[in-house]
Amino acid sequence: MQPTSLRLERLTVGELEAVDLSVSPGDIVCLSGASGSGKSRLLRAVADLEPHGGEVWLAGQAQSTIPAHRWRRQVMLVPAESQWWSDRVGEHFSDGVEDGDLEALGFEREVMSWQVGRLSTGEKQRLSLLRAVSREPRVLLLDEPTANLDDATRDRVEHWLASRIESRGWPTLWVAHDRGQIVRVADRHLRIEGSRLLVQEAAWT
Numbered sequence: 001m002q003p004t005s006l007r008l009e010r011l012t013v014g015e016l017e018a019v020d021l022s023v024s025p026g027d028i029v030c031l032s033g034a035s036g037s038g039k040s041r042l043l044r045a046v047a048d049l050e051p052h053g054g055e056v057w058l059a060g061q062a063q064s065t066i067p068a069h070r071w072r073r074q075v076m077l078v079p080a081e082s083q084w085w086s087d088r089v090g091e092h093f094s095d096g097v098e099d100g101d102l103e104a105l106g107f108e109r110e111v112m113s114w115q116v117g118r119l120s121t122g123e124k125q126r127l128s129l130l131r132a133v134s135r136e137p138r139v140l141l142l143d144e145p146t147a148n149l150d151d152a153t154r155d156r157v158e159h160w161l162a163s164r165i166e167s168r169g170w171p172t173l174w175v176a177h178d179r180g181q182i183v184r185v186a187d188r189h190l191r192i193e194g195s196r197l198l199v200q201e202a203a204w205t
């Protein structure tokens with residue numbers, strides 16, 4: 001599928017002033033801000049999971065003209081806390097999964113037969129990223145995707161994500177607190193301060 005841009009037009013949610021933002025194919029825009037500043041709500045509005053004002057565009061498609069479930073299939077949110085609805089891991093991967101991706105994230109294929117209940121928090125986080133990516137969306141919205149991982153695993157997941165985003169050309173919004181991570185992955189860095197979304201001059205500021 002042809003890579004496309006994501007555009008937020010006068011988007012309002014919660015206390016946040018209207019946001020205008022374009023994200024080009026393959027670009028990673030990091031969002032930071034204090035706890036409770038509205039980062040997750042902004043992602044949820046872009047995914048059409050929360051009432052909001054304004055419009056979101058994916059190429060020529062307006063969010064308001066598309067049924068929410070179809071929009072979310074293309075504009076894929078990976079929340080900070082993953083959701084699981086069946087007993088076994090493999091039942092959540094109806095689109096299949098590549099051995100190379102499992103290996104890159106530190107798993108063997110056997111993980112597909114595991115009970116979800118035995119997964120650690122970090123395993124859940126890595127598998128929920130893999131599940132989202134395996135569905136081949138057109139846009140990724142990542143809410144603190146490496147928050148529960150040790151440094152070595154974080155580096156591995158970060159590298160895997162960034163190269164997949166680049167190769168597929170997915171415009172990506174990535175909520176991050178870690179300055180080092182923002183420096184490593186961001187093409188742009190926006191920070192929520194009060195009710196405003198401010199552009200940080202350099203990705204590392």
Ligand SMILES: Nc1ncnc2c1ncn2[C@@H]1O[C@H](COP(=O)(O)OP(=O)(O)OP(=O)(O)O)[C@@H](O)[C@H]1O
Binds near residue numbers: 036037038040042
């Ligand atoms: N549906 C809702 N209606 C009203 N207020 C909400 C709703 N959902 C969240 N909030 C509030 O909006 C604010 C922003 O929440 P949000 O989850 O976006 O914060 P955040 O920046 O992601 O924080 P954190 O870094 O702690 O995850 C919080 O004060 C939260 O309590």
